[in-house]
Amino acid sequence: MTSIEFDDVTHAFTDRPVLRGVTLELAEHRIGIIGANGSGKSTLARMMNGLVSPDSGTVTVNGLNVAKNKRKVRRQVGFIFSDPDRQIIMPTVREDIELSLTRVTKDKRQRRERALATLADFGLADHADQPSHTLSGGQKQLLALASIMVIGPSILIADEPTTMLDLRNANMLRDVLGGLDEQLVVLTHHLDLLADYDRVLVLDDGRVVADDEPAPAIAYYRSLMS
Numbered sequence: 752m753t754s755i756e757f758d759d760v761t762h763a764f765t766d767r768p769v770l771r772g773v774t775l776e777l778a779e780h781r782i783g784i785i786g787a788n789g790s791g792k793s794t795l796a797r798m799m800n801g802l803v804s805p806d807s808g809t810v811t812v813n814g815l816n817v818a819k820n821k822r823k824v825r826r827q828v829g830f831i832f833s834d835p836d837r838q839i840i841m842p843t844v845r846e847d848i849e850l851s852l853t854r855v856t857k858d859k860r861q862r863r864e865r866a867l868a869t870l871a872d873f874g875l876a877d878h879a880d881q882p883s884h885t886l887s888g889g890q891k892q893l894l895a896l897a898s899i900m901v902i903g904p905s906i907l908i909a910d911e912p913t914t915m916l917d918l919r920n921a922n923m924l925r926d927v928l929g930g931l932d933e934q935l936v937v938l939t940h941h942l943d944l945l946a947d948y949d950r951v952l953v954l955d956d957g958r959v960v961a962d963d964e965p966a967p968a969i970a971y972y973r974s975l976m977s
């Protein structure tokens with residue numbers, strides 16, 4: 752069982768407060784975070800793997816203070832963004848997965864075997880030797896996800912993972928994310944994505960203003976935006 756805890760976390764960029772005393776314990780399997788542009792969602796998410804550190808308060812992941820244990824935490828917390836091109840590094844699809852696997856095994860043959868098995872798991876088996884930049888947007892996002900999951904994180908944070916995808920690919924990614932056993936935290940403006948999640952938080956101006964099941968949390972957000 753994984754857990755992410757925020758204890759009275761504040762943060763400001765230059766002088767502008769972005770998070771204002773956030774206290775949370777996130778232990779559910781699938782959690783959504785919604786809120787207006789600039790409400791602080793990405794900042795909150797980036798604190799979960801040490802990309803941003805709090806000005807005051809603490810963030811703890813599986814019992815580890817993130818600010819003091821960034822390396823250990825990053826092995827446990829995977830992160831995907833809207834734009835998979837930010838995460839795809841190698842010329843071919845298989846090589847990209849193999850690069851991630853250098854963190855897991857030194858054995859080249861094992862890396863190749865595991866890369867091919869992972870590509871099959873993520874529906875990319877037929878694309879193993881394709882140049883990564885020629886994949887469709889949906890396939891690129893699957894590759895970015897596969898490259899993260901192959902390292903074996905216990906938590907996945909997805910920051911607007913469907914923003915660049917058409918409806919078919921967004922639905923496909925929703926299903927792939929929904930099938931993961933790992934704890935999942937998704938930030939999104941695609942509210943439908945969260946319909947069967949366990950918990951949805953609404954952020955507004957750096958504060959958690961609703962924390963509920965998806966339907967009431969989304970209804971609250973809609974009322975806030977109207």
Ligand SMILES: Nc1ncnc2c1ncn2[C@@H]1O[C@H](COP(=O)(O)OP(=O)(O)OP(=O)(O)O)[C@@H](O)[C@H]1O
Nearest residue numbers: 764765767769786787788789790791792793794795
């Ligand atoms: N590196 C930075 N330097 C300065 N200001 C920043 C930085 N990162 C974020 N901000 C500011 O912090 C505020 C919160 O940004 P954040 O990205 O957390 O919001 P968000 O809720 O994820 O927004 P969106 O839905 O648009 O992605 C915004 O006003 C943003 O301009």
